[in-house]
Amino acid sequence: MTRVPRHLVAPTTTDLPAAVVDDVVVVGSGIAGLTAALRLSRRGLGVTLVTKTEAASGSTRWAQGGIAAALADTDSPDAHYDDTVAAGGGLCDPAAVRVLVDDGPHRVRGLVRLGARFDLDPAGGLALTREGGHGADRIAHAGGDATGEEISRALVAALEGVVDDERVRLLEHTFAVDVLTDAAGAACGVLVAGAAGATRVLRARAVVLASGGIGQVYRSTTNPPEATGDGVAAALRAGAVLADLEFVQFHPTVLWLGGGARGQQPLVSEAVRGEGAVLLDEKGHRFMPDLDPRGELAPRDVVARGIVDRMQATGANHVLLDARHLGADFLARRFPSIVRRLAEHGFDLAADPVPVAPAQHYHSGGVRTDLDGRTSVPGLYAVGETACTGVHGANRLASNSLLEGLVFAARLADDIAARLGADELSPGAPVGRSGPAGLVPATVRSLVQRAASDGPGVLRDAHGLGRAARTLDDVVIDAHSHAGVSARPDRPEWEAANLHAVAVALTAAATVREESRGGHVRRDFPVPDPAWRRHLTVRARPDGTVDVETEEPL
Numbered sequence: 001m002t003r004v005p006r007h008l009v010a011p012t013t014t015d016l017p018a019a020v021v022d023d024v025v026v027v028g029s030g031i032a033g034l035t036a037a038l039r040l041s042r043r044g045l046g047v048t049l050v051t052k053t054e055a056a057s058g059s060t061r062w063a064q065g066g067i068a069a070a071l072a073d074t075d076s077p078d079a080h081y082d083d084t085v086a087a088g089g090g091l092c093d094p095a096a097v098r099v100l101v102d103d104g105p106h107r108v109r110g111l112v113r114l115g116a117r118f119d120l121d122p123a124g125g126l127a128l129t130r131e132g133g134h135g136a137d138r139i140a141h142a143g144g145d146a147t148g149e150e151i152s153r154a155l156v157a158a159l160e161g162v163v164d165d166e167r168v169r170l171l172e173h174t175f176a177v178d179v180l181t182d183a184a185g186a187a188c189g190v191l192v193a194g195a196a197g198a199t200r201v202l203r204a205r206a207v208v209l210a211s212g213g214i215g216q217v218y219r220s221t222t223n224p225p226e227a228t229g230d231g232v233a234a235a236l237r238a239g240a241v242l243a244d245l246e247f248v249q250f251h252p253t254v255l256w257l258g259g260g261a262r263g264q265q266p267l268v269s270e271a272v273r274g275e276g277a278v279l280l281d282e283k284g285h286r287f288m289p290d291l292d293p294r295g296e297l298a299p300r301d302v303v304a305r306g307i308v309d310r311m312q313a314t315g316a317n318h319v320l321l322d323a324r325h326l327g328a329d330f331l332a333r334r335f336p337s338i339v340r341r342l343a344e345h346g347f348d349l350a351a352d353p354v355p356v357a358p359a360q361h362y363h364s365g366g367v368r369t370d371l372d373g374r375t376s377v378p379g380l381y382a383v384g385e386t387a388c389t390g391v392h393g394a395n396r397l398a399s400n401s402l403l404e405g406l407v408f409a410a411r412l413a414d415d416i417a418a419r420l421g422a423d424e425l426s427p428g429a430p431v432g433r434s435g436p437a438g439l440v441p442a443t444v445r446s447l448v449q450r451a452a453s454d455g456p457g458v459l460r461d462a463h464g465l466g467r468a469a470r471t472l473d474d475v476v477i478d479a480h481s482h483a484g485v486s487a488r489p490d491r492p493e494w495e496a497a498n499l500h501a502v503a504v505a506l507t508a509a510a511t512v513r514e515e516s517r518g519g520h521v522r523r524d525f526p527v528p529d530p531a532w533r534r535h536l537t538v539r540a541r542p543d544g545t546v547d548v549e550t551e552e553p554l
Helices: 031-042 077-087 094-114 147-164 230-237 270-274 300-314 328-334 336-344 400-421 442-454 462-474 491-512
Strands: 022-027 047-050 168-171 175-181 187-193 199-209 248-255 278-280 319-322 354-363 366-368 380-382 437-439 536-540 546-550
Touching: 022 031, 022 187, 022 400, 031 047, 031 147, 031 168, 031 400, 047 199, 077 094, 094 147, 094 400, 147 168, 147 400, 175 199, 175 230, 175 491, 199 230, 199 400, 230 366, 230 380, 230 491, 230 536, 248 270, 248 300, 278 300, 300 319, 300 354, 328 336, 380 400, 437 491, 442 462, 442 491, 462 491, 491 536, 491 546
Parallel strands: 022 047, 022 199, 047 168, 199 380
Antiparallel strands: 175 187, 187 199, 248 354, 278 319, 319 354, 536 546
């Protein structure tokens, strides 16, 4: 079986400090990490926030559609609950969804109080719209289609205020290499590396992983270059339980730029279809109403699968998104960022149907947590896309991700503050982790991406998954040979190792689940099987072997 390192090879560090430096280290600067850091600081705790690039560059800023919450008088948390559970394919955790929808409106209004400028309706209230899978207008947006950017701006501005007061220490251009654990297996800090590659230890009483998604595991994704699954891989190495890894959401409408396009691709938001855009095949036929009564407003997994099926039936490599009937003025006002981005690639949303195809967008699985963000490793927390709270089940409902990060980051911060106040989190000094250390060469990144795209991609089967597993097994490099690895490993090799670990775990989980459900579509098992209404968990054994366990049916 394929193994993953239990810790990454890094340049030799100085002796570990004897004293705890911080109360909490937070890794990641999207909505989840920023919210957690701000709330922890307001509880009087010392926080170090670590981010790979700059505080304003987290994945949140790329969110176009909006944030979902039952904010209208005609809506209710119960209706939001029903829509979320319906999209989740029978695998949502009811308690987690209840927390999300009940706390959501208050948390969104808190963003407004913080200074986030959402779009308003003529009466001065929040302008709300609808996206696929929602039965009501409950999507708040900003700048038309720049919601994530505005939320990030407001949170970073608030963060700068507490950094100036020295309540939060911000480490930009800093890579979190590994979570450190003590002799009892509790999280006690993070090994980080600065821009020059020099490593150092950040000791803490609690560690929060909020480092975003896994998009760069695939050849094409809507995720930014920083989304290399660092938090999920670090948690796996630290011994944490992962869950629902096989459920990867492929956004239906990503601009198709040709078969050779790689990396981050332009997203055409769900909200465009929410405003009335339709999908056409190459002959101009609108096909989604033939597949689902909700048409283009069906949940994303349904639309993505419908597009792939239509592409296979017609032999095309894309379909067309037609928004011409919405008019140039409306499109420019409602979707200025999308219109501008498409124009950069030579497309006019108001004049012609735009070529689109599914690409990786969001990971519904991740590091398993409880309702307060606690993982199976004492003192280690996870939140946002890095975490698996149980909210999304087999398929995330559109615009629930920003809300999840906001709601559960607040709960996590309150839990940490209470536990630190009760002196429940007092880890010992870091110790070396048993099991293999290792890396993979940065040059294998494209090979890992090809294996993931062709194996646990949009459509899966035993043959493709088996081939992906064998390919991934061949790229394991042990710590002693370091063939192809530089004498002083740095971020490209650490990222490649994280991508490899995530791809191994994802492929293993997708191989075990022999059915189709939500974002997991098996050509050889094309229908949902009631016997598989259960969760799969993944963890690394001491020797680095990745184990998949099947839980009892729900």
